[in-house]
Amino acid sequence: MTATRVDEDALAYELDRSHVFHSWSAQGALHPMVLAGGRGCRVWDHAGNEYLDFSSQMVNLNIGHQHPAVTAAIADQAAKLATIAPATANLARGQAAQRITARAPEGLNKVFFTNGGADAVENAIRMARLHTGRDKVLSTYRSYHGNTGAAVAATGDWRRMPNEYARGHVHFFGPYLYRTEFWAAGPEQECERALRHLERMVQCEGPATVAAILLESVPGTAGIMVPPPGYLAGVREIADRYGIVLILDEVMCGFGRTGRWFAFDGHNVKPDLITFAKGVNSGYVPVGGVIISDAIVDTFDERVFPGGLTYSGHPLAAASIVAALDAMEQEGIVENAAEIGRSALGPELALLAQDCPIVGEVRGEGVFWAVELVADRATREPVSAATIARVKSEMVARGVLPFTADNRVHVVPPCVVTAAEVTEGVAVLRDVLTALPAEEIR
The missing domain is CATH 3.40.640.10 (Type I PLP-dependent aspartate aminotransferase-like (Major domain))
Known part of the structure; x- marks a missing residue:
């Protein structure tokens, strides 16, 4: 990590907090991630910290970053x-x-x-x-x-x-x-x-x-x-x-x-x-x-x-x-999305649901999936916003960017995602969900 790169991250953050008004947010508590570049299904900051983008940012990068x-x-x-x-x-x-x-x-x-x-x-x-x-x-x-x-x-x-x-x-x-x-x-x-x-x-x-x-x-x-x-x-x-x-x-x-x-x-x-x-x-x-x-x-x-x-x-x-x-x-990118859904994302998320009691349901197709989290499988009571926030922060800390909404983690990588990247991302989600203390799930 060079001083120049650290300075670029710090400057980007400072300018954002001083001059950018963010959507759907109370402005005072924001702590936006600084991103500097990307390629395919990966993004990174100025310091070189890399993340697997399982959000496609706003579920829009179907072709991946920087094609x-x-x-x-x-x-x-x-x-x-x-x-x-x-x-x-x-x-x-x-x-x-x-x-x-x-x-x-x-x-x-x-x-x-x-x-x-x-x-x-x-x-x-x-x-x-x-x-x-x-x-x-x-x-x-x-x-x-x-x-x-x-x-x-x-x-x-x-x-x-x-x-x-x-x-x-x-x-x-x-x-x-x-x-x-x-x-x-x-x-x-x-x-x-x-x-x-x-x-x-x-x-x-x-x-x-x-x-x-x-x-x-x-x-x-x-x-x-x-x-x-x-x-x-x-x-x-x-x-x-x-x-x-x-x-x-x-x-x-x-x-x-x-x-x-x-x-x-x-x-x-x-x-x-x-x-x-x-x-x-x-x-x-x-x-x-x-x-x-x-x-x-x-x-x-x-x-x-x-x-x-x-x-x-x-x-x-x-x-x-x-x-x-x-x-x-x-490049057969649409066909890749279909195949990834059939052979990788669908099966791996089904195993996740089988093994993790916090998962109420997984559903989707292609590279468009939702993992619905519940505090109680019998009643289907949704987990709280605090639990979802913790899941999100823990995934980011492990190098995966998730898309979350209400009580769900949406698994929505670019259509160019590989089976190996699916395995990597789902493994992080599994680790985070299994590490959550049962008494803290609410």
């Missing part, structure tokens, strides 16, 4: 044309949209680019309302859709409560068998009852008032709850029955995270609008967007779409999308 093809594409585009207004045509933007729609279902052929996931959701809601002439948006309580006006109101968790300024949002319960709201005994019953609940919500709200049903294909921050077979197709049927737009939010779960290009692939469902961000370019440059069905595109052929962003389809972001998606295809 050379993506960083080179950004640099090349910056040298050619760093920015251009969204009203112009630009080759990188067109190529990015082409790459994205090529992986979408038939009949979704255009992309409206945004700066991130929240404003993708905002604009999808705007499109649905204008297309239908209706107002209400139905979304689940266990969801997160972003931190802008309509997106945070559509969010189901506590973060919407200080921010409920947008109109026309109604929440319902989606399927979650481990903590079923429907007294279900199995996935078929959970699916059937959850769909019945949703249809009754539509009927009671008035079908002629409902513009959209908004769902994360696989809810992410809310708990990585893979929908039971038939659920998404059943939601599509309800939407069709009442003339409602179906918006599937793929911001966190899309572009390889579940071992598929889109998380809804394989669920026999075709949405009207798809929101995306994070995974499309692994967050190397801020970007998001809405993939739009032809029917909704047609609504705006002779009618002005009243939405826009200065940085919509930014050339640097577009170039990073092209490079990321091409590299993911050429």
